[in-house]
Amino acid sequence: MRGFNSFSCIRPGNGLFVEVTTKQNEIRFRIDTLAHCFGVSNCGRMRSYETKVGGTKSCTCCIHPRIVTLSNESLESKHSLSDQLHSNLKKYGWSSIRYDEGNLTTSSWKDERFVPLFRCQESFQTSRYSFQYRTNESGGSQQELKQSWEVSFFDEPTNSTMDPLQQEVQRNMVEWFELFHRIAVSLCRHLQLPPNILLEEDPQSQRLDLMRAFFYETAEENSCEDEVVTLGSNPHTDWGSFTIVWQDEVGGLQTYCRSCELWTDVTPVPNTFVVHCSDITSLALQTEWPSPLHRVLSPKHERRASLVYFGYPPRHLSLKNIAGSLSSFRDPQHRQSNDDDSAPSEFSEETLECYSLLQNQALGKGASSAAKHQLERIYNMPIQQIIQDKWQQVQRY
């Protein structure tokens, strides 16, 4: 082929590509219909795309990020892992991780812990935590077929008593909540982020963090080839600092590759977790790490179990405080001027529209609520207030 350096056919992960290299650029054509002939599952239709490898719009779906093990051993010997984690988050906005604490195995969680958990369906509070049971909810246009338990902090005196089923909920949810918080703290250490900026690490302070256990109901006809799929979770980005997800072997979590315009499966791997960089971290890092758009397909045959931990920065900090701490941490020469309270103005409306944090989710899909204006409005607000306003926008029952 005249004008081209090389021409090859590759199949790096989910999909089949024809890769053409020229002197200036690398162009890939994705051939999804052929991918189906090879038994590769894909949710996109036939399309071609062009990408400059290494550019900001490079493909993020054709190769899955390498799994990184977070270990409590000396961090000095772990530089290569930390580099891999940085590189995954920078390129994909997410990474798969293993957490090296004791002999952590997650294979029994669904049968031994989820099933008893959902025998109880009545919300309750203790003097430290609130436990909420929900059936349906919607973060977008469609109702989501799932039940969930949520644990969050609560500090009002209460003298209610728990029945044995509620005691079981408390035991499981608090154990998971604290385990996932330790994973998130370990993640921040591996990323060499300053303490107490993206996560509340002071045990005396009340955290904004949440932990949710989901049971997704089946939708038998669900198929990726259909235009309309039944979703257990509508497409969204997470609002906080980091999200940590554990999913059972049923799968269904997908991330969106913006340059290929394709949904890609996040394939479950036993004893691993998925970390998402969420909106606050992404915005505070000047969008250097993307906040991945993701969704969950309803399972076809068997209920799907997942645990999702939503980490938040300390409640009194603002995006401006967090951005300032992260930039001076990365670049000690950097001094943020204290009298400039305005949000960074270099981001386009198109870039900022990708953040659920900056959309009014009460208005439904496609409604424009001027993301740039929203960033300016919230830039100096305490995170607690921003998140309280966001909860008003999503419907939960």
Ligand SMILES: O=C(O)CCC(=O)C(=O)O
């Ligand atoms: O259940 C999952 O795997 C992810 C759910 C999710 O993205 C969310 O609740 O924000």
Ligand SMILES: [Fe+2]
């Ligand atoms: Fe999410």
